[in-house]
Amino acid sequence: MGKLQRLYDRMPIFVQNLMVSLSGYSKSRNRYGKAYRERRRFLTEFDSKSIEEKLAYRDKALVDFVRYAVENSAFYKELYKDVDLDGFTGVKDLIKLPTVDKELLRANIGAVYTLPRRRAVESHTGGTTGKSLTVRGLRDDMMYRMATLDHFKSRVGFENRRMRRATFNGKHIVPPHQSKKIFWRYNRACRQMIFSSFHITEENLGAYVEGLNSFKPQAIDGFFTSMCDVASYMERKGIKPSFTPVAIFPTSETVTDSGRALLERVFGCRVYDQYASSEGAPFITECAEGRLHMELSTGVFEHIEEGSDEVLVTSFLTRGTPLIRYRIGDRVEFDNSCTPCACGRHDLYVKGIQGRRLDFLYTAEGAKINAGNVANLFKNLPNVVIRSQAIQERLGFITVLLEVDKALYKDEYDDVIRDEFLHKFGASTEIQIRHVESIERERSGKFRFIVNKVEL
Numbered sequence: 001m002g003k004l005q006r007l008y009d010r011m012p013i014f015v016q017n018l019m020v021s022l023s024g025y026s027k028s029r030n031r032y033g034k035a036y037r038e039r040r041r042f043l044t045e046f047d048s049k050s051i052e053e054k055l056a057y058r059d060k061a062l063v064d065f066v067r068y069a070v071e072n073s074a075f076y077k078e079l080y081k082d083v084d085l086d087g088f089t090g091v092k093d094l095i096k097l098p099t100v101d102k103e104l105l106r107a108n109i110g111a112v113y114t115l116p117r118r119r120a121v122e123s124h125t126g127g128t129t130g131k132s133l134t135v136r137g138l139r140d141d142m143m144y145r146m147a148t149l150d151h152f153k154s155r156v157g158f159e160n161r162r163m164r165r166a167t168f169n170g171k172h173i174v175p176p177h178q179s180k181k182i183f184w185r186y187n188r189a190c191r192q193m194i195f196s197s198f199h200i201t202e203e204n205l206g207a208y209v210e211g212l213n214s215f216k217p218q219a220i221d222g223f224f225t226s227m228c229d230v231a232s233y234m235e236r237k238g239i240k241p242s243f244t245p246v247a248i249f250p251t252s253e254t255v256t257d258s259g260r261a262l263l264e265r266v267f268g269c270r271v272y273d274q275y276a277s278s279e280g281a282p283f284i285t286e287c288a289e290g291r292l293h294m295e296l297s298t299g300v301f302e303h304i305e306e307g308s309d310e311v312l313v314t315s316f317l318t319r320g321t322p323l324i325r326y327r328i329g330d331r332v333e334f335d336n337s338c339t340p341c342a343c344g345r346h347d348l349y350v351k352g353i354q355g356r357r358l359d360f361l362y363t364a365e366g367a368k369i370n371a372g373n374v375a376n377l378f379k380n381l382p383n384v385v386i387r388s389q390a391i392q393e394r395l396g397f398i399t400v401l402l403e404v405d406k407a408l409y410k411d412e413y414d415d416v417i418r419d420e421f422l423h424k425f426g427a428s429t430e431i432q433i434r435h436v437e438s439i440e441r442e443r444s445g446k447f448r449f450i451v452n453k454v455e456l
């Protein structure tokens with residue numbers, strides 16, 4: 001823990017709010033400058049372009065980006081030394097370039113960077129596989145990414161920094177020994193109330209609802225499972241929100257159909273999904289018509305091979321640590337229909353984002369069942385499961401941890417759940433159900449609904 005965190009922990013809450021705001025203002029300098037404003041204007045224009053114009057822009061941006069990487073990154077210069085780059089004219093030529101993966105980047109990271117640390121905006125990618133990577137970015141690229149994100153939200157009516165936003169994230173804003181039930185701090189720089197994801201327990205949820213009701217956010221964003229925990233509590237207790245947000249924007253975690261329906265029911269507004277990993281993948285965003293659009297100004301998605309959903313990403317906004325044909329580990333199902341969308345934009349589309357490689361369980365035979373399908377196994381129960389986690393340590397065996405509403409839960413529900421799992425996974429998989437007081441979050445504050453430890 002840093003010095004600043006220790007100092008923060010000793011301060012009264014109003015000083016902590018001030019410190020959170022100061023940190024917010026300081027971060028804003030790297031996020032909302034001239035490049036941000038220019039990009040917002042560019043994106044508004046870009047939306048109205050024809051698909052041909054957008055694809056032509058993307059080809060040109062790709063050629064420039066590959067050239068930039070070769071000129072500024074020793075790693076890419078070496079990697080492409082036998083490639084005829086003069087004949088490289090756009091997306092159709094990507095196939096000529098070798099692919100890269102996380103291990104290759106990590107082992108060569110010093111040579112991959114195109115700029116020294118002192119001029120870079122640094123970010124750290126999640127370590128779900130135990131591998132973490134420090135990514136260096138250009139300040140302008142950071143602003144372009146923020147602009148893309150804010151533009152996506154503004155299309156559906158939410159203007160970031162002008163409107164109030166409640167965020168559930170993994171920041172340590174509540175000191176360990178705090179006794180008051182105030183689990184949020186205010187970042188004035190962005191009109192953002194940050195809610196801690198670490199203190200969401202049945203005992204504290206009432207306070208969270210009060211916090212939200214008094215702040216009256218116009219959007220809720222951040223960790224999906226945290227919002228679902230709050231919504232599920234409200235529904236179980238029959239509590240109505242005293243506000244109607246414009247939209248809900250989950251990040252970082254898999255959005256399940258049942259969780260989405262719950263949030264839309266309880267808060268009376270739409271949920272808009274998005275995809276952009278912390279490593280800097282291109283963006284995929286959901287529009288007002290519920291369709292997933294590739295943000296063509298941000299990069300290229302390809303499938304790793306025909307018949308596979310696993311993608312390679314080339315991300316234009318990663319000039320500090322270029323990602324070109326990078327095997328990011330996510331699976332994305334493309335939508336091959338190329339018609340204009342009823343939202344008014346004409347793009348390339350995506351049917352579904354299956355999420356991380358580790359976001360699934362195996363059947364005894366080794367087939368994969370993704371997180372969305374596992375979540376569906378609980379949908380025939382009344383709203384009595386507060387949280388669940390499916391853990392797989394070896395093939396043929398799954399442990400289901402349940403945190404339930406004890407007042408409403410009936411013993412026979414265990415059999416309903418076991419039966420659902422057996423139908424999905426087959427009789428050769430043994431299902432063990434364990435009731436626990438609370439299911440731990442990860443250190444990042446994210447909640448992992450699936451924990452798959454099987455190495456195949």
Ligand SMILES: [Zn+2]
Nearest residue numbers: 287291341343
């Ligand atoms: Zn659309």
